[in-house]
Amino acid sequence: MEITSKITTAVQAVIDELYGVQVPEKMVQLQETRAEFEGQLTLVVFPFLKMSKKAPEATAQEIGDQLVAKVPEVISKFNVIKGFLNLVINPAQWIELLESIQQNPTFGFTPVTEESPLVMIEYSSPNTNKPLHLGHVRNNLLGWALANVMQANGNKVVKTNIVNDRGIHICKSMLAWLKWGNGETPDTSGKKGDHLIGDYYVAFDKHYREEVKELVAQGMDEEQAKQDAPLIKEAHEMLVKWEQNDPEVRALWKKMNEWVYAGFDETYKALGVSFDKIYYESETYLEGKEKVEEGLQKGFFYRREDGSVWADLTKEGLDEKLLLRSDGTSVYMTQDIGTAKLRFQDYPIDKMIYVVGNEQNYHFQVLSILLDKLGFKWGKDLVHFSYGMVELPNGKMKSREGTVVDADDLIATMISDARQMSADKVNKLEGITEEEAQEIARIVGMGALKYFILKVDARKNMLFNPEESIDFNGNTGPFIQYTYARIRSILRKASPSPSQGGVNLAGLKLSLSKDTELSDKEISLIQHLQGFQAAVKQAGADYNPSCIANYCYELVKEYNQFYHDFSVLREEDEKKRLFRIALSAAVSQVIKNGMGLLGIEVPERM
């Protein structure tokens, strides 16, 4: 049992004995003691003053006395500062804790069992008319990390993606390609499929705006011109043909979407994300219509004179919401209902999490109510993991204004920057092959990008300045990766024989002496290691992967100080040396697992 929870229980017992009150666990606030005071754990005694009817200092004193008397882990050197009781823990306890961490490769994780609830996480959900940009990158990284975090908290996780593969936007690209493409393909052009299609989407928009401009010049009202421009009319005709299953349009649609998927797959692979089940809007939107009709029959919704179908949510404090247009075609909401239906058929979902930007907050508020009405048991408690936008120094990213940060470009830049960075440090990695150097650059470059995004609280908007490249120093992914690589280097030297577990020390049993003398820094490190459990739990409870990033950073900072001030392999006292090797091994293991939750790899050397 970990130390903090042991002490918590002890405090509850002491309060009961002293004051005859059974306090809830939450009232026992144990925090890490600040560095300037002696001790490792601090009890905040203010909540107990009403029971003790004594001054903070006196209350702290008597609780401290009782703890020392009752709990062997607490030694007598406790001190009281105002309302804070600083406890000193028996060093042997820390060594025991370290051993248990080091021998448990899944330390901090709750195992998934047959009985675990099933959580489905939807993320990514791209449109197939343009390549992925930085906003998608944030979505994908968050979705992936969140899935890992949920699994680490003992949930069965199904990762899913709903691809928006139909609609007017696709028709625009198709039309432009027909008009100006000359049969160009990814192969003939050498372009990635999603970029090729994106270029035609841009081309459509360019010509379309020219047409509108001309019509306005001829005296037409701008709104009217936007509707009457020949190109947009043609695109609409194409959409109608698509819905009518026109073979030619469908064939073209299929071909172009395949190009896009091939492009997306490359980007997904580079990002290191994947899905267990992919849904396509073209296959779900009709299901949504059915479900809406069903709701209409049951009287949840109503039809207006023009034929459109609506949900009245004024009782819930919201507005009325359109579910089917007057021409019978479906809207965004209809599709989400249809997708939900299919998902529910496919999986016994206990909880559904949608990773979608915060501009959709209202949409998901409504969706939750509608799904609940339609009888989805998880509808009411669906989680909209609502993340903030990535902003550029000049504001939002806008495709039309050409201010998007392309995902593929960014990835390539990060990797080549990382390569450059390590090339500047020539003496370090001598003897490695070109492939190894490139692989390290990939790991480090992606680590920098991923950490940059994931360390920020997902709910908040974040800023990305393309002028300033993402850092490799300071509070960054490479900082953490570097610490890992240094530890692995130590471990290789400590135990060079593969049969001893030269590369993987996790399974190696180092028998540590309980009476090894420990420094404050070493105890503090063990304490930080223990904190991994809490970080994982909090990340799960709050749906907040940034907890893990912040945790890793704190741990690594602590270790780097230790590394600087103490020698591991050159320590002459064997007890201490073994202890420090074990401590380093445990830190590297927790770094690897923590970064793994974020989808960030760690290199053996860099």
Add this chain to the structure above:
RNA sequence: GCCCCUGUAGUUCAAUGGAUAGAACAACGGUUUCCUAAACCGUCGAUCCGGGUUCGAUUCCCGGCGGGGGUACCA
């Protein structure tokens, strides 16, 4: 108009209602015969404004001001 989110050093980010609000970047200064200096140490520097609740407020509540988003036939 109405609804939601948000406001912390020059900049980018932290802080379950707890001790003197932490980091990083930038700036300036220091550390290498020593396990990887992508490291370590130091200096400078911040809670938008006004009330309230509390032993204690960056955190919770109310009112301003600033920023972002949504708002019924776009997704």
